[in-house]
Amino acid sequence: MTHGATLETRSLVRIALFAALMGVLGLVPPLHIPIAAGVPVTAQSLGVMLAGLILGGRDGALSVALFLLVVALGAPLLSGGRGGSGVFFQPTAGYLLGYVAGAFVTGWLATRLPGPALLRGFAAAVIGGIGIVYLIGIPVFSAIARVPVDKVLIGSLIFIPGDLLKAALAALAARSVAGRTGPR
Amino acid sequence: MMSGYLPGRSPLHRLPAGVKLAALALASIALLPAKSLPLLVFGLALVLLAYAALGRRALARLTLLRPLAPVLAFMLLLQAWAGGWTPAGLMDGIAVTVRVLLMVLLADLVTLSTALEDMMAVLERLLAPLRRFGVSPRKLALAVALVIRFVPVLLAAWRGREEAWRARSTRRPSFSLLPGFLAHTLRLADQVAEALDARGFGRHEASAPPPPKVGDEHSR
Numbered sequence: 168m169t170h171g172a173t174l175e176t177r178s179l180v181r182i183a184l185f186a187a188l189m190g191v192l193g194l195v196p197p198l199h200i201p202i203a204a205g206v207p208v209t210a211q212s213l214g215v216m217l218a219g220l221i222l223g224g225r226d227g228a229l230s231v232a233l234f235l236l237v238v239a240l241g242a243p244l245l246s247g248g249r250g251g252s253g254v255f256f257q258p259t260a261g262y263l264l265g266y267v268a269g270a271f272v273t274g275w276l277a278t279r280l281p282g283p284a285l286l287r288g289f290a291a292a293v294i295g296g297i298g299i300v301y302l303i304g305i306p307v308f309s310a311i312a313r314v315p316v317d318k319v320l321i322g323s324l325i326f327i328p329g330d331l332l333k334a335a336l337a338a339l340a341a342r343s344v345a346g347r348t349g350p351r
Numbered sequence: 352m353m354s355g356y357l358p359g360r361s362p363l364h365r366l367p368a369g370v371k372l373a374a375l376a377l378a379s380i381a382l383l384p385a386k387s388l389p390l391l392v393f394g395l396a397l398v399l400l401a402y403a404a405l406g407r408r409a410l411a412r413l414t415l416l417r418p419l420a421p422v423l424a425f426m427l428l429l430q431a432w433a434g435g436w437t438p439a440g441l442m443d444g445i446a447v448t449v450r451v452l453l454m455v456l457l458a459d460l461v462t463l464s465t466a467l468e469d470m471m472a473v474l475e476r477l478l479a480p481l482r483r484f485g486v487s488p489r490k491l492a493l494a495v496a497l498v499i500r501f502v503p504v505l506l507a508a509w510r511g512r513e514e515a516w517r518a519r520s521t522r523r524p525s526f527s528l529l530p531g532f533l534a535h536t537l538r539l540a541d542q543v544a545e546a547l548d549a550r551g552f553g554r555h556e557a558s559a560p561p562p563p564k565v566g567d568e569h570s571r
Contacts, residue, residue, distance in 0.1 A: 172541065172544035172545045173544075176544045176547050177541060177544040179490060179493070179494060179544070180540045180541075181537065183498050184497065184498075184537075184539060184540040184543070185536070186498045187498045187502045187504075187505050188505055188536050191502060194502075195509055221533065233494055234498065237498045240471060240474070240495070241355040241356055241467050241470060242354060243354075243415070244502065247415075247417065248418075249419070250462065251458055252462060253457075253458030253462065254455075255458075256379065256451065256454035256458055257419060257455055258423075259422055312426040312447060312451075313430070313443075314429040314432075322425065322429050336529070340529045341533075343530035344530050344533045347531075
């Protein structure tokens with residue numbers, strides 16, 4: 168018997184298990200961050216950044232897309248136990264779709280930006296996991312809720328500090344994992 | 352726990368999954384221009400009646416909409432602001448909110464009356480034309496099954512780590528559990544991939560270069 172699995176099977180299973188991990192991050196209680204005075208952070212969008220940073224752009228995006236597909240099929244895996252195709256009729260549907268592109272851009276940038284790895288990961292998670300997600304999420308919210316884009320944009324600003332914190336955590340965690348399992 | 356499906360024998364349950372999904376798509380298009388609040392409220396009442404007809408467990412599902420409440424409140428606030436805080440603007444905002452709620456409830460009605468396998472069968476039929484572009488329904492079905500199988504596995508692994516943390520510390524479980532958990536997930540993924548290939552899953556690519564050895568991840 169040969170040792171190890173073919174690369175294709177390996178990436179398929181990693182994609183699937185990271186999709187499952189995103190579900191787990193939506194089911195467990197919010198994480199507490201000691202450095203930020205115990206501010207609770209719902210971890211699902213953290214999972215999006217992690218998928219991009221750890222699996223890379225293509226596989227990270229596929230993993231998020233697979234997660235959303237399983238949710239659409241009826242699995243109650245979104246934060247708060249929501250699932251089913253109803254989540255794609257909510258005003259926040261655009262952010263979910265933005266997660267796919269966000270994971271891709273995060274992974275793509277993480278290997279191409281200059282600078283030390285930790286900073287690179289943070290910048291990639293900020294641009295992909297926040298910038299791209301909002302770029303798609305805000306116009307969709309505006310269309311479904313029938314509110315002008317600029318008002319949604321201003322309303323979204325209150326989520327930026329939490330998202331920046333998540334990007335930092337994602338970069339730290341991805342760096343730490345790379346240290347444990349060898350360079351990728 | 353892993354599915355929003357409520358087993359039952361109602362007329363809605365017996366409708367083919369494809370018909371229900373097509374009807375849902377049509378309803379979403381038909382409701383898009385709807386602005387009349389009385390009409391939307393009437394629709395909402397009809398859908399709630401359908402939930403009531405499906406029984407107490409279906410009605411209990413409505414509590415799952417609680418996470419939606421802050422989103423709808425946020426939306427209503429933005430609409431009132433965009434409408435210049437006038438009563439007319441507020442009424443428009445309420446109409447849009449009712450429309451969103453109506454669509455979500457309709458979609459949930461399909462979810463709770465359709466088994467996950469039936470949804471998957473519709474999906475595979477829809478994806479069949481993409482086969483010539485290299486999309487493999489077999490792989491997709493496997494990936495979906497893996498996600499559903501491994502959510503409880505990973506959840507148990509996470510809870511185990513939380514318990515171990517509590518045994519050592521009086522503080523709440525923190526972010527520091529995450530890297531170890533991620534590394535565990537990656538190791539598990541590689542073991543599952545090996546097990547799949549050992550059962551002949553990746554055999555069709557026998558011409559691929561030899562994969563890296565176990566425990567030799569540094570070779571990449």
